[in-house]
Amino acid sequence: MTNRDLNDFSDDDLFATGDIFARRELLRVGHVPDRDRIVGRDTELQNVGQALGPAIDGGPPSNIVIYGKTGTGKSLVARHVTQRARERAITNDIGFSHVYVDCSDADTETRVAREITTQLADETPATPDIPDKGIGANEYYRYLWDLLESRDVCIVLLDEIDILRDDDVLMQLSRAEETGKTDCYLGVISISNKIEFRDRLSERIDSSLQDEDIIFQPYDADQLRTILENRRDAFKPGVLQDGVIPKVAALAAREHGDARKAINILQKAGELAERENDDHVTEAHVERGQRKAEVQRFQELVSGSTPHVKYLLRALAKLTENREGDAFSTHEIYQVYQSIADAEGSDPLSQDRVYRLLKEQSFLGVTESRHTGGGHSEGSYLEHRLMRGSDVVLAALSD
Ligand SMILES: Nc1ncnc2c1ncn2[C@@H]1O[C@H](COP(=O)(O)OP(=O)(O)O)[C@@H](O)[C@H]1O
Ligand SMILES: [Mg+2]
Known part of the structure; x- marks a missing residue:
């Protein structure tokens, strides 16, 4: 054994986390910031507060629906107000509970019913064990009505409700x-x-769940800058170079004012600086951080897709590599897809099937499909354009 094989670091070195972050938890998506860090959402906070107002005295709250693009603070505002309501209700001696269900994890009636029931059971002393499988929604409801006996008010937060596969719950x-x-x-x-x-919701359940609805608008660059400034203390003093926050805000504003993206880019930039043992986070870290964040988001987006969907996205990305921003016919994509599938040792799907998969991807916003202008005699056909940089897609699909 040579000396090089012997490590000479102490436990302090082993667990060293660098000099970049002071409170990295402030940058986590699930983190619910204090009121004074919440920017530009006063009206929305108050609207949700009014809906829950009666509940802090043991009265009936209103039902509300919150709509808005991702990263506009919907989950944050709903969770923040619900938590405050609970604190107030407790001081008023009201039996107040709240449960939070993310329908992207619990996407069927049974799963949602189970989630609500088990969360309530967990905070109720001396409840029977509730089975986690083998029973249906109706049995969970029976447990649920029992659990609610001991409470005055219960607020159910159903997040990402558009992913829910049926509305029975x-x-x-x-x-x-x-x-x-x-x-x-x-x-x-x-x-x-x-x-x-x-529209779909009001059709299915009339107005009973929508006493009120609130639409959250995207943030502008100034608001994003303030949101980021309010989390500057996630970093050690002096670590962020001057241009960093404005640059992150500008990048996120370009992508429809999404605060999640903004915070995520800042976090990734910080992690890069940390990993490289730099003393400062610079604009160069931000650029690379943005790319990493984009690759990661794309990976999440396609994580549930079949290998063939990934092959055909790779095919489209390869074509796009040389002609960034261009659209390609199903046939062109199919040629490249076939050779990728072959190289992966898997039987290619039919062109017809690939055509339908491509249309599905356009529905998900990964691609954009549109008919060519070709006159009737030539026949118009569908062309597909990748809605991301080919480098991002290829990096995301490479492992
Ligand atoms: N107005 C705001 N002030 C401070 N932070 C915000 C604000 N809006 C969103 N954020 C932060 O941005 C991220 C995404 O917000 P979130 O509420 O999850 O968005 P949505 O549910 O609309 O997709 C979270 O980390 C959240 O804390
Ligand atoms: Mg959300």
């Missing part, structure tokens, strides 16, 4: 009181990233 919750299932006042705050969801 909404129906159950909105009708629980009138159908005599419970005397506890239930308040439902539904949150949707899709504004289009509004």
Whole structure:
């Protein structure tokens, strides 16, 4: 064994985290900041507060639906106000509970019912064990109505509700009181990233869940800058170079004013500086941080896709590499896709199937598909354009 194989670092070195971050938890997505760090959402906070107002005295809250693009502070505002409401209710001696369900994890009626029920059971002493599988939604509801017996008010936050595959759970919750299932006042705050969801929701469950709806608008660059400034203390003093926050805000403003993206880019930039043992976070870190954040988001977006979808996105990215921003015919994409599938040792799907998968990707916003202008005699056909840089897509799909 040579000397080089012997490490000479202490435990302090082993766990060293560098000189960049002071409170990195402030940059986590689930972190619910204090009121004085929340920017430009006074009206929205108050609207949600008014809906929950009666509940802090044990009265019936209103149901609300919050709509808005990702990263506009919907989850944050809903969680913040619910937590404050709980604190107030407790000082008033009200039996107040709240549960938070992310429908992107719990996307069926049974899963949502289970999630609500187990969260309530967890905070209720001496409850029977609730099975996590093998029972259906109706049995969870029975547990739920029992658990609600001991409470005055319960607020259910259903986040990412547009992902929910059926609306029956909404129906159950909105009708629980009138159908005599419970005397506890239930308040439902539904949150949707899709504004289009509004029509569908009102069609399915009339107005019972939408006493009020609130639309959250995207942030502008100034607001994003303030949101980031308010989290500057995630970093050690003096670590962020002057141009860093304005640059992150400008980048995120360009991508539809998404505060999550802004915070995420700042975090990635900090992590790069940390990993490279730099003393400062610079604009160069921001540029690379943005790219990393983009690659990561794309990976998340396609993480549930089949290998063939990934092959065909790789095919489209390869074509795009030489002609960034261009659109390609299904046939062109299919040629490249076939050779990728072959190289991966898997039987290519039919061109027809690939055509349909491409249309699906356009629905998800990964690609944009549109008909060519070609006159009737030539026949118009569908062309597909990648909505991301090819480098991002290729990096995301490379492992
Ligand atoms: N007005 C705001 N002030 C401070 N931070 C915000 C604000 N809006 C959003 N954020 C932060 O941005 C990120 C995304 O917000 P979130 O509420 O999850 O957005 P949405 O639910 O609309 O997608 C979170 O880290 C959140 O703390
Ligand atoms: Mg959210």
